[in-house]
Amino acid sequence: MNMRLGFFPYEAINYKAAQAWLDRRAERGWALKRVWLGCVALLQRAEAPRHFVDLDARGGFDGDVDADYLQLCADAGWELVQNLRGMLLFRSAPGKSPVPIQTDSGIEWERFWEKYRPRFRNILVTLLCLGLLAVALALPSRRNFTAMLALNSGLLYALYVVLMIAYIALEWVHSRWYLARCRRSGRVEDPGPAAAVLGSLCWLRVPILCLCLLFMVLEPFAGKTVDLDWYPMNEEYTATVEACRGWPVVMASDLGLPDSEDSRRLEGFRSPLMDFLEYRELTDGEGPDVPVYILTTERYDCLSESLAKWAVRRRREETRNGAFLWGELEWEPAPGLGFDECYICRDGSYLLFRQGGTVVLTGCSGVDLTTEQSLTAVRERVLK
Amino acid sequence: MARKKLETLSEQMYYVLLALHTGPMHGYRIMQQVSGLTGGRVVVGAGTLYALLGRFEEEGVIRLCGTEEGRKSYELTPAGRQVLENEFERLRRQVSDGARLLEKRDAE
Numbered sequence: 001m002n003m004r005l006g007f008f009p010y011e012a013i014n015y016k017a018a019q020a021w022l023d024r025r026a027e028r029g030w031a032l033k034r035v036w037l038g039c040v041a042l043l044q045r046a047e048a049p050r051h052f053v054d055l056d057a058r059g060g061f062d063g064d065v066d067a068d069y070l071q072l073c074a075d076a077g078w079e080l081v082q083n084l085r086g087m088l089l090f091r092s093a094p095g096k097s098p099v100p101i102q103t104d105s106g107i108e109w110e111r112f113w114e115k116y117r118p119r120f121r122n123i124l125v126t127l128l129c130l131g132l133l134a135v136a137l138a139l140p141s142r143r144n145f146t147a148m149l150a151l152n153s154g155l156l157y158a159l160y161v162v163l164m165i166a167y168i169a170l171e172w173v174h175s176r177w178y179l180a181r182c183r184r185s186g187r188v189e190d191p192g193p194a195a196a197v198l199g200s201l202c203w204l205r206v207p208i209l210c211l212c213l214l215f216m217v218l219e220p221f222a223g224k225t226v227d228l229d230w231y232p233m234n235e236e237y238t239a240t241v242e243a244c245r246g247w248p249v250v251m252a253s254d255l256g257l258p259d260s261e262d263s264r265r266l267e268g269f270r271s272p273l274m275d276f277l278e279y280r281e282l283t284d285g286e287g288p289d290v291p292v293y294i295l296t297t298e299r300y301d302c303l304s305e306s307l308a309k310w311a312v313r314r315r316r317e318e319t320r321n322g323a324f325l326w327g328e329l330e331w332e333p334a335p336g337l338g339f340d341e342c343y344i345c346r347d348g349s350y351l352l353f354r355q356g357g358t359v360v361l362t363g364c365s366g367v368d369l370t371t372e373q374s375l376t377a378v379r380e381r382v383l384k
Numbered sequence: 385m386a387r388k389k390l391e392t393l394s395e396q397m398y399y400v401l402l403a404l405h406t407g408p409m410h411g412y413r414i415m416q417q418v419s420g421l422t423g424g425r426v427v428v429g430a431g432t433l434y435a436l437l438g439r440f441e442e443e444g445v446i447r448l449c450g451t452e453e454g455r456k457s458y459e460l461t462p463a464g465r466q467v468l469e470n471e472f473e474r475l476r477r478q479v480s481d482g483a484r485l486l487e488k489r490d491a492e
Contacts, residue, residue: 054431068411069434071454075412076430099415103429104396104436111435 004030008041009199012086013116013175015053016188017195022051022089031091032081039203050092052101056083057111073101105187112188116179126168144323146300146314149307150269150276152223153215160208167201174198225268225275239264248384249279249297250362254377257293257367258283274311275301293364296326299382300359308357312341315352315361326350326363337375344370355383390443393471396428400436401445401460401468408449408459411437440464 006025010018022032031049033042056065065083073080077098078090092098102108148154178191215223226247228239244251244266252258268277277299284292298315302308319329329350331343339353348370350363360382362369369378393401396418403409403417411433418428428436437458440446445464450457460468 057435066434067454068456069431072411072430072434075455076415078430099427099429101429101431103427104394104432106394107432107435 002045003033004043006041006043007039007200008035009039009203010087010195011199011202012055013178014191014195014199015055015087016190017192018087018089019051019053020190021196022053026051032089035082035084035089038084039199046091047094048097050097052078052090054088054090054101055112055115056086056088057115076101109182109187112182113179116175127172130165130168144298144315144318146311146318147269147276147278147298149311150271150274150300151215151219152271153212153219155271155273156208156212156215160205160212163201163205163208167198167205170201171198219269223269223271225270226266226277227268228264228266230264239266244279247277247279248382249277249299250295250360250378250381251279251297252281252283252293252295252364254381255295255364255367255369255374256377257295257364273303273307291366293366295362295364295367297360297362297382299361302357302359305357308354308359309341311359312343312352312354315359316343319352319361329363334370337370338379351378358383390445390467391470392474393467395426396432397436397440398468398471398475399426400428400433400440401464401471404446404458404460405465405468408457410452410455410457412455414458 006021008018008021010021025032025043026049029045029047029049030043031046032051033044035041065080065088070080073090074093077093077096078101079093081089081091083089090101148158174191174194178189182189228243230239241251241253241264244264247266247268249266263280263282265280266277268275270276277297279295279297279299281295282292283295300308300311302311316331319326320331322328329345331345331350331352334342334344337344337353339355342351342353344351346363346365348368349365350361351369352361353359360378362378362382368374390397399418399421400414403414403421406417409417411430414437415428415430415433418426437446441448441458444461445467446458447461448456449459
């Protein structure tokens with residue numbers, strides 16, 4: 001085999017680690033031919049190859065390199081392989097053993113410090129922005145973030161954000177440590193294996209973001225477990241009572257209310273962490289004296305009991321701030337109703353309970369769900 | 385201004401200016417000249433030389449005097465000659481001081 005591949009995730013700030021990586025390959029007779037997709041190094045067999053990684057002092061992005069500089073390097077026996085993320089990757093011309101491109105560690109360090117000193121500020125600004133984002137997310141919200149765990153795209157996005165935060169935080173710590181170390185020695189040092197870990201973390205975000213985008217596009221089709229819908233204007237009558245009855249959700253008829261002739265909707269998503277179902281029914285009885293009932297059921301089948309406990313906690317907080325169709329719900333513990341965990345509000349017309357890994361939030365204005373009859377119906381429908 | 389900033393030269397700076405003292409030349413020729421002058425003891429890398437030439441030009445120590453086949457040629461300015469002479473004098477004094485003390489100790 002005259003070719004081989006290697007993972008080359010290094011950022012420009014860690015260009016000495018990239019140099020060390022290439023030096024190790026060169027010792028075994030491998031010369032860099034190209035870096036594909038920003039991180040896949042293609043190496044080829046060569047006679048006593050040498051490499052040099054230099055900083056592109058003109059900019060940080062791939063682009064044109066100073067022609068005078070390149071000419072000087074070419075005269076000295078260096079071939080530019082690639083300009084990658086602000087790093088200039090050189091290898092020795094065939095049959096040549098040129099002098100290293102940088103021979104004055106003081107000048108090299110001055111240039112490095114000048115380029116990366118402002119980075120401290122940038123990283124601090126980024127951390128500040130992420131902090132503000134975290135605060136914004138922690139603020140009361142009316143959205144059902146719990147159900148996002150049932151979306152594969154939501155999970156991937158969360159993973160992406162976590163990775164991004166981890167990367168920025170680690171990079172900040174590493175940069176501080178590394179620049180302090182270089183300042184002490186007065187030269188650009190090899191940052192060691194941490195550079196490869198950071199680079200890998202940085203690159204791991206790319207496929208996750210791509211998968212996330214892919215799932216965002218496919219989720220409405222592929223991620224759904226059920227999508228039944230009916231209302232009078234809809235020509236396709238899919239959400240029949242019979243069709244919905246096959247799913248473990250509380251329906252109006254289960255509570256002794258008239259079947260809906262107005263609208264009915266059942267939707268579900270599934271991810272490796274959670275199976276989510278949401279059922280909504282609006283019963284509009286005939287005649288002016290017959291009340292209108294709005295019934296909603298959310299069901300979360302969680303991967304573990306601890307996740308289910310978290311879902312209960314999270315849904316309590318979310319609905320306390322106001323939920324769609326429900327308004328603000330003030331929950332009270334109801335330990336005597338026979339569930340592992342149970343809360344009620346508005347005189348029992350809203351019920352949030354957990355049984356093992358299953359969480360159910362159901363509510364219907366004007367109906368007491370804590371009566372023995374209603375509880376039996378609820379248990380029968382959602383827990384059997 | 386130039387003298388203030390370049391009061392003390394590094395070894396590579398000194399030899400680059402010394403190489404240019406022999407006449408105008410382009411970058412790679414300077415590298416070869418430095419290596420030749422020092423018998424290979426001092427070598428200047430392309431990147432280091434590129435940075436030095438930029439800095440010297442900015443300080444008015446050297447100036448561009450022509451371009452041939454995409455290679456820029458430089459020459460020393462009078463200010464550059466002065467910087468070189470000052471450095472030579474400084475080094476000469478260092479050697480002289482060292483010789484006086486070290487030879488005295490050897491004699492004892």
